[in-house]
Amino acid sequence: MTAKRARVKPWSGRFSMPTDANVERFTESVSFDQRLYHHDIMGSIAHVRMLARVRVLSRQESRRIIKGLQMIEKRIAAGRFNWQTRLEDVHMNIETALVEAIGEVGKKVHTGRSRNDQVATDLRLYLRDEIDSVTHLLVALMTALVAVAGREAATIMPGFTHMQAAQPVTFGHHMLAWYEMLKRDQQRLADCRKRVNILPLGAAALAGTSFPIDRNYTAKLLGFAGVAENSLDAVSDRDFAIEFCAAAALIMLHLSRFAEELVLWLSPQFGFIDIGDAWCTGSSIMPQKKNPDIPELVRGKTGRVYGDLLALLTLMKAQPLAYNRDNQEDKQALFDAIDTVKACLTVFTGMIPAVEVKAEVLHKAALKGYATATDLADYLVRKGVSFRDAHAVVGAVVKYAIDQNKDLPALSLRELRRFSRKIGADVHPYLELTGSVQARDHIGGTAPARVRQAVRSAQRYLKALRKQ
Numbered sequence: 001m002t003a004k005r006a007r008v009k010p011w012s013g014r015f016s017m018p019t020d021a022n023v024e025r026f027t028e029s030v031s032f033d034q035r036l037y038h039h040d041i042m043g044s045i046a047h048v049r050m051l052a053r054v055r056v057l058s059r060q061e062s063r064r065i066i067k068g069l070q071m072i073e074k075r076i077a078a079g080r081f082n083w084q085t086r087l088e089d090v091h092m093n094i095e096t097a098l099v100e101a102i103g104e105v106g107k108k109v110h111t112g113r114s115r116n117d118q119v120a121t122d123l124r125l126y127l128r129d130e131i132d133s134v135t136h137l138l139v140a141l142m143t144a145l146v147a148v149a150g151r152e153a154a155t156i157m158p159g160f161t162h163m164q165a166a167q168p169v170t171f172g173h174h175m176l177a178w179y180e181m182l183k184r185d186q187q188r189l190a191d192c193r194k195r196v197n198i199l200p201l202g203a204a205a206l207a208g209t210s211f212p213i214d215r216n217y218t219a220k221l222l223g224f225a226g227v228a229e230n231s232l233d234a235v236s237d238r239d240f241a242i243e244f245c246a247a248a249a250l251i252m253l254h255l256s257r258f259a260e261e262l263v264l265w266l267s268p269q270f271g272f273i274d275i276g277d278a279w280c281t282g283s284s285i286m287p288q289k290k291n292p293d294i295p296e297l298v299r300g301k302t303g304r305v306y307g308d309l310l311a312l313l314t315l316m317k318a319q320p321l322a323y324n325r326d327n328q329e330d331k332q333a334l335f336d337a338i339d340t341v342k343a344c345l346t347v348f349t350g351m352i353p354a355v356e357v358k359a360e361v362l363h364k365a366a367l368k369g370y371a372t373a374t375d376l377a378d379y380l381v382r383k384g385v386s387f388r389d390a391h392a393v394v395g396a397v398v399k400y401a402i403d404q405n406k407d408l409p410a411l412s413l414r415e416l417r418r419f420s421r422k423i424g425a426d427v428h429p430y431l432e433l434t435g436s437v438q439a440r441d442h443i444g445g446t447a448p449a450r451v452r453q454a455v456r457s458a459q460r461y462l463k464a465l466r467k468q
């Protein structure tokens with residue numbers, strides 16, 4: 001029994017004692033790295049095809065191995081595969097199953113390769129696909145936001161600084177601010193993907209292999225854009241995974257900020273929006289409550305993804321070259337970041353069309369807080385007053401309006417002229433919200449016409465992305 005157990009490990013030749021059961025449990029990764037099975041098999045098939053091409057394996061050997069691997073993949077996909085902890089990880093589970101299925105020739109799959117370059121390859125193949133899925137979800141959210149922006153291009157709301165109404169903006173403009181952030185996130189992922197898309201296979205354990213391998217051929221088969229140029233680096237660094245987690249952390253940061261606004265806006269104190277019942281939950285004790293649980297959970301989950309990033313940064317920081325077992329710990333953090341960001345993007349995108357914009361409430365809120373005071377100052381500047389002096393005049397006007405309990409547009413020309421003789425009969429449109437937003441008519445400005453233009457340009461951008 002003892003001897004049999006010891007022989008189960010592909011590396012057991014040098015060992016005379018079986019692995020302690022606690023060690024087996026402690027060192028295994030198959031419970032979580034089995035999700036790499038498809039990419040592991042894909043990598044093995046490409047490796048074997050390359051070995052046949054350089055005549056390290058015969059055509060027949062390679063064909064038998066590939067058929068065996070394909071059969072195993074089907075079994076795993078169908079849930080008919082028996083994952084074994086004592087076989088440590090996804091790689092050894094599949095290799096063992098291969099030998100069981102096709103006999104001795106199966107052992108040749110590992111020629112000129114090590115689990116070190118194998119796992120680095122699997123992870124890159126897997127992450128490349130996941131980057132594409134996350135990008136897809138991001139694009140869906142961006143599309144949903146652009147639709148709202150187009151619909152609400154002329155809807156006026158208060159824009160805030162220091163959480164106080166500052167100047168009127170359009171709701172569409174506000175939505176496009178989130179769009180811009182997500183666009184940078186999408187571009188960051190595209191950039192990260194370039195560095196993920198490099199083949200480590202061929203680095204073997206750390207020093208390369210003495211077989212006459214053709215790494216460019218393997219890279220081509222797997223769709224990698226290039227080959228890792230240094231074997232020590234190829235098997236050890238996980239900076240590509242860290243980069244992804246950093247990009248994911250920024251996506252979460254943006255979603256979390258957005259979520260924070262939705263929570264505030266849904267509160268009765270603001271009442272700026274409603275969110276469809278299907279996307280909210282109730283309270284088990286307070287019957288009147290309708291809670292924004294999705295934004296709150298997204299905000300909460302942001303911390304997890306930051307944690308994943310920090311875990312990977314810390315995992316890497318003290319590792320000497322080349323591969324160390326520490327790196328097995330890269331997976332759960334990476335997987336968690338991927339799963340979390342995908343789940344958050346999915347619910348967020350679903351929720352956006354259920355957000356009902358309360359245009360009247362927004363308009364009233366924009367009137368509060370003397371949001372067109374800057375417009376009055378700009379008006380005076382156009383009449384030749386310096387901005388500093390104009391600022392002082394308008395300050396006095398606002399103080400007066402507060403005392404009178406009036407909004408700026410409600411002040412009569414006579415009242416206004418008490419503060420400056422430069423104020424003329426043409427002033428009132430400048431004090432109105434519509435005039436204020438329309439005046440900000442330049443690239444990046446909040447004028448409805450500009451927002452519509454930005455919406456069109458965003459639609460073109462998204463269309464081009466979808467075609468890629």
Ligand code: ARG
Nearest residue numbers: 029089115116119325327328
């Ligand atoms: N499960 C291991 C990992 O995830 C695979 C590589 C193992 N290599 C080794 N030398 N023990 O990193």
